[in-house]
Amino acid sequence: MTDDGIATSRNTPATLHDVAREAGVSLATASRSLNGSTRKVNEEYRKRVLEAARRLDYSPNLSAQAVARGTTTTVALLVADIADPYFSSIAAGVVAEADRERLIVTMAATERDPERELELVRTLRGQRPRVMILAGSRPMSDPTGGALGEELEAYERSGGRVVLISRNEFDFRTVIVENSAGAESLARELVGIGYRRFAVITGGEGLRTAADRVAGFRAGLAATGGTLDDDDIIRAAFTRDGGYDGMRELIERGLGEVELVFAANDVMAVGALSAIRDAGLEPGTDVAVAGFDDIPTVRDVTPALTTVRVPLEEIGCRALRLALGDEEAANEGAVRTEVVLRPSTPPRS
Amino acid sequence: MTDDGIATSRNTPATLHDVAREAGVSLATASRSLNGSTRKVNEEYRKRVLEAARRLDYSPNLSAQAVARGTTTTVALLVADIADPYFSSIAAGVVAEADRERLIVTMAATERDPERELELVRTLRGQRPRVMILAGSRPMSDPTGGALGEELEAYERSGGRVVLISRNEFDFRTVIVENSAGAESLARELVGIGYRRFAVITGGEGLRTAADRVAGFRAGLAATGGTLDDDDIIRAAFTRDGGYDGMRELIERGLGEVELVFAANDVMAVGALSAIRDAGLEPGTDVAVAGFDDIPTVRDVTPALTTVRVPLEEIGCRALRLALGDEEAANEGAVRTEVVLRPSTPPRS
DNA sequence: CTGTTAGCGCTTTCAC
DNA sequence: GTGAAAGCGCTAACAG
Numbered sequence: 207m208t209d210d211g212i213a214t215s216r217n218t219p220a221t222l223h224d225v226a227r228e229a230g231v232s233l234a235t236a237s238r239s240l241n242g243s244t245r246k247v248n249e250e251y252r253k254r255v256l257e258a259a260r261r262l263d264y265s266p267n268l269s270a271q272a273v274a275r276g277t278t279t280t281v282a283l284l285v286a287d288i289a290d291p292y293f294s295s296i297a298a299g300v301v302a303e304a305d306r307e308r309l310i311v312t313m314a315a316t317e318r319d320p321e322r323e324l325e326l327v328r329t330l331r332g333q334r335p336r337v338m339i340l341a342g343s344r345p346m347s348d349p350t351g352g353a354l355g356e357e358l359e360a361y362e363r364s365g366g367r368v369v370l371i372s373r374n375e376f377d378f379r380t381v382i383v384e385n386s387a388g389a390e391s392l393a394r395e396l397v398g399i400g401y402r403r404f405a406v407i408t409g410g411e412g413l414r415t416a417a418d419r420v421a422g423f424r425a426g427l428a429a430t431g432g433t434l435d436d437d438d439i440i441r442a443a444f445t446r447d448g449g450y451d452g453m454r455e456l457i458e459r460g461l462g463e464v465e466l467v468f469a470a471n472d473v474m475a476v477g478a479l480s481a482i483r484d485a486g487l488e489p490g491t492d493v494a495v496a497g498f499d500d501i502p503t504v505r506d507v508t509p510a511l512t513t514v515r516v517p518l519e520e521i522g523c524r525a526l527r528l529a530l531g532d533e534e535a536a537n538e539g540a541v542r543t544e545v546v547l548r549p550s551t552p553p554r555s
Numbered sequence: 556m557t558d559d560g561i562a563t564s565r566n567t568p569a570t571l572h573d574v575a576r577e578a579g580v581s582l583a584t585a586s587r588s589l590n591g592s593t594r595k596v597n598e599e600y601r602k603r604v605l606e607a608a609r610r611l612d613y614s615p616n617l618s619a620q621a622v623a624r625g626t627t628t629t630v631a632l633l634v635a636d637i638a639d640p641y642f643s644s645i646a647a648g649v650v651a652e653a654d655r656e657r658l659i660v661t662m663a664a665t666e667r668d669p670e671r672e673l674e675l676v677r678t679l680r681g682q683r684p685r686v687m688i689l690a691g692s693r694p695m696s697d698p699t700g701g702a703l704g705e706e707l708e709a710y711e712r713s714g715g716r717v718v719l720i721s722r723n724e725f726d727f728r729t730v731i732v733e734n735s736a737g738a739e740s741l742a743r744e745l746v747g748i749g750y751r752r753f754a755v756i757t758g759g760e761g762l763r764t765a766a767d768r769v770a771g772f773r774a775g776l777a778a779t780g781g782t783l784d785d786d787d788i789i790r791a792a793f794t795r796d797g798g799y800d801g802m803r804e805l806i807e808r809g810l811g812e813v814e815l816v817f818a819a820n821d822v823m824a825v826g827a828l829s830a831i832r833d834a835g836l837e838p839g840t841d842v843a844v845a846g847f848d849d850i851p852t853v854r855d856v857t858p859a860l861t862t863v864r865v866p867l868e869e870i871g872c873r874a875l876r877l878a879l880g881d882e883e884a885a886n887e888g889a890v891r892t893e894v895v896l897r898p899s900t901p902p903r904s
Numbered sequence: 905c906t907g908t909t910a911g912c913g914c915t916t917t918c919a920c
Numbered sequence: 921g922t923g924a925a926a927g928c929g930c931t932a933a934c935a936g
Contacts, residue, residue, distance in 0.1 A: 217713060268618075269618040273928090275930080289868070291638070298636070310663070334618065503852045505829065580922085582924090596921075
């Protein structure tokens, strides 16, 4: 072993040991100077260590730190689909907040498959993340037979924090979105501007989020005299194509008296808009459309989409703060939503 | 220390040690049974270990494994903005491929700030990721004075692999996108359907990707007789709002003879569409618009947007395969793009 | 304030 | 085939 003491181009990163040797101090002193320790270090030594670290291009091995400290700086985020604007906006919020807290985010996609989700939670647990954030609702009846819940509980028992976004299936901290109340307000406002007969396109089989939105919408109609026949509730995939297909189905079977179609989220609503147009109808004029979420693109479709705004990035940010035990975040209550009327639902009469 | 031998609700995860004890075998045997070792383990022991692991709800500590093995199962991904569909689609591809390779992805956002990018690379290096993927072009003239390049080189020297997506600034493996050729084809096709006078809205100050697209577009026009005045090249932020602002500027100064506006990416084009409409003009009719990327939403705006398709998810996937040394990926050459004509550029005359 | 040393949880020689 | 033991890179008592 030729020890030339110079930063040669080795093919393994410099270790703290190398830095200590280079600086002529002990491991402990090197460690203390490089990372915020409570202990004070002689300014002279400190400088020498920092200088040596720079020379050797030292970068602390986070895995080793994690093992030694017994705690990581990692946050795990699970979403249904990264390319979906709903999730990517939430993710952006989580990543931004994590960055502020000098935490690192690892991300995985469940592709809306509960089995996969369980599998991912298991894998990710190996990282010993400080926090695990699960976004995206899953079926209300758990097809994995409670295995996910158990896994998450085990994770919390071992010191982790799980936060759910808009899915109150378990007893974990949750960022609650006013899905029901928001949809109810939307229904009221729509009736207020003259709509009476509605149809709904929603996600398949009792997804919690979707179900809440539909229930809220229904309640709003009930209170104000709007009509929604059970037959006019279409189920489809909770995606753009689902919205497209649902709308086409609705058109094919005949819109009848329906004046406005409420899609349980914006990506579906956008798909519905295209289906309407592809059927030779004029959205907004022949049939009005409303969505939920206020994803960025709904301002740019035509007609611009009426929706319920939910502050997606903020939700991501809050989820993390909640997990980190932020007092404020814990006391803020449900995330406020807000109805945004746009040309896709022009006032009627 | 009460050692009752039962999986009590401790508040620290079970270790391999615990499993070994529970199974009555040595640490080594437990390790060998749980992870694919070359060594053979007596079937009887193996079963006992697996059973014990299950009972204790054991999950291997990835950090510890990383330290012991000297290698991680992590991939780091840097993008400009997670909520931007261009990047989130690429990210989805990376995550999907990583999942296939049983790798974990950590993600960070540079927010288009070179300083931040450098900072993030430094931090992420601490993870000792096997691979680092950088997406999103940065200014051609490096404001960090080559520091990023040095950092990345140091990372590769220490055994990592960096892959750049569509940014050939350094000598690293790169997923090359036919930005120039794609834009050139687009120009040719547009001239082919009757357009003659063009304007361009592009990203600020020499972003590589933007510059290539504009250059290609220009070349296509030059070859076919289309006209693009230097005055009609507008610079704005490489975002939806940038596109909106750029278009508004163009309209305010007077479109003159301009028949078609080419935006250097789809999000800008979508913003431009809205600006046109907000100015009381009809996109497609009064002025045609074309973009680049073929992000999902461009099918749903009105009129649907002419663009150059680039297979975003595939790019993410390829980036990772390239990093992992996949022969095929290395030999596939540039990522093919394809012109997609849609109603935002109706045939003229 | 500094250095020695015993871990952290896991892998991997190396003997048996 | 199995186990004891020596690390991996780093931190945190613990003495000096």
